[in-house]
Every structure is written in structure tokens, then in C-alpha cells.
Amino acid sequence: MATIDLIVLGMLKKEELSAYDIQKLVEYRNISKWVKISTPSIYKKVLQLEQKGLISSRTEKEGNMPEKAVYSLTENGEIEFEKLMHELSKKPIHMFLDFNAVIVNLESMPKEAQRECLDEIEMNIEILLNYLEENQKLKEKAEDVPATGMAVLRQQITLAQAIKTWIADLKKTLF
Incomplete structure (x- = not known):
């Protein structure tokens, strides 16, 4: 690869x-x-x-x-x-988000099960976001972290925040 x-x-x-x-x-x-x-x-x-x-x-x-x-x-x-x-x-940019397999199949489940799945995805995004933000705090103090490494970390935080917002909007739409 x-x-x-x-x-x-x-x-x-x-x-x-x-x-x-x-x-x-x-x-x-x-x-x-x-x-x-x-x-x-x-x-x-x-x-x-x-x-x-x-x-x-x-x-x-x-x-x-x-x-x-x-x-x-x-x-x-x-x-x-x-x-x-x-x-x-x-190369073209591809974003593979495994949880999208759940999203495209939500309508095949009862509303309560849909909500549970979205809550689980939301919880995992929150865990990821907390991890990334803690990591950013640690890395900002480290002298050996290159600027490009910090840029990727900020990118990941931005993506996680966007997904968190997107999940909240999806929940409003569905429920």
C-alpha cells in the first residue's frame, strides 16, 4: 500500500x-x-x-x-x-467513514433503534473528539512535534466537530 x-x-x-x-x-x-x-x-x-x-x-x-x-x-x-x-x-480525496453503513440502513429499523444507533455514533465521535483535543493539548507543549503533525491533528479535530454537528442535525431531521 x-x-x-x-x-x-x-x-x-x-x-x-x-x-x-x-x-x-x-x-x-x-x-x-x-x-x-x-x-x-x-x-x-x-x-x-x-x-x-x-x-x-x-x-x-x-x-x-x-x-x-x-x-x-x-x-x-x-x-x-x-x-x-x-x-x-x-489522488482524489475519499473519506471512508464506517458508520455510514449504519446511516444508510437506519430507515430499516424502528425509530427507537435508529435513535440508539445515532446515540452510539454520537458517543464515539465525542470520545474521539475528547481524545484529539487532549492530544492537541499535550502536543502543543512538546517541542518535537512538527507543524505538519499539528496541522493534521487540527484537521482531525475539525472533521470530528463537523461530524458531531452533522449527527445532531440528522437527529433533528429524523426525530
Whole structure:
């Protein structure tokens, strides 16, 4: 998947990292909240990118810790990174919201069940919004968070707020 490739290549463009370090950065930056990426996919992707010659590895040992592979971008990896940046920025924007499968089927349920489903979606949006806002407070104080990372976080907050408003409007329309 090109998105995961770009995330991994982008991280390695900035610095050499182990697969574990990449996975920790994905967690710290909450990347899995806005891009479908999992821990196993990161480890598998690193191996695939190395096989393609886009990254290279060297073994490193620190103290009593076991040896680990540390990855860096190759010249071909640099080229692929730029290619993916342009390819993905040119793609049409798609927003896949799983709860829309519930929305399009609401009318097949009794009114009370419809309300319960919308209440559940609304609760989950509220949980997400609270999480994002707390995360924003924490990240605003951190010196190592890039401006672009904060921009994505603000984007996610804006989208969650818009969905919250949309759900409230839908409830007024239906009930």
C-alpha cells in the first residue's frame, strides 16, 4: 500500500530508525488514527521496502540489548519517496467513514433503534473528539512535534466537530 510506504520512507528520510522505532513513532504521532496502519504492517513493510532496494539496513547493538536492524533510505528510496508524495497528493480525496453503513440502513429499523444507533455514533465521535483535543493539548507543549503533525491533528479535530454537528442535525431531521 502506497500510504504505508510513504509513511515509512518519510520517517527514514529524516533519520535512521529500527522497525520498532518506526512503530513507536506511529503510535506517538497517532498516525493509525488517520491512516490505516498497524504494527504488523510496519514490520512487514520494512522488509518489503528493503527487498525492493528502497531502504537498507545495518545491524546495531547497544549495551546488553539484542542486535537490531537500523534502516536508512537508499538513493532509490529517495526517488520513490518523491514519486509517492506526488502520486498521493494528486489522488482524489475519499473519506471512508464506517458508520455510514449504519446511516444508510437506519430507515430499516424502528425509530427507537435508529435513535440508539445515532446515540452510539454520537458517543464515539465525542470520545474521539475528547481524545484529539487532549492530544492537541499535550502536543502543543512538546517541542518535537512538527507543524505538519499539528496541522493534521487540527484537521482531525475539525472533521470530528463537523461530524458531531452533522449527527445532531440528522437527529433533528429524523426525530
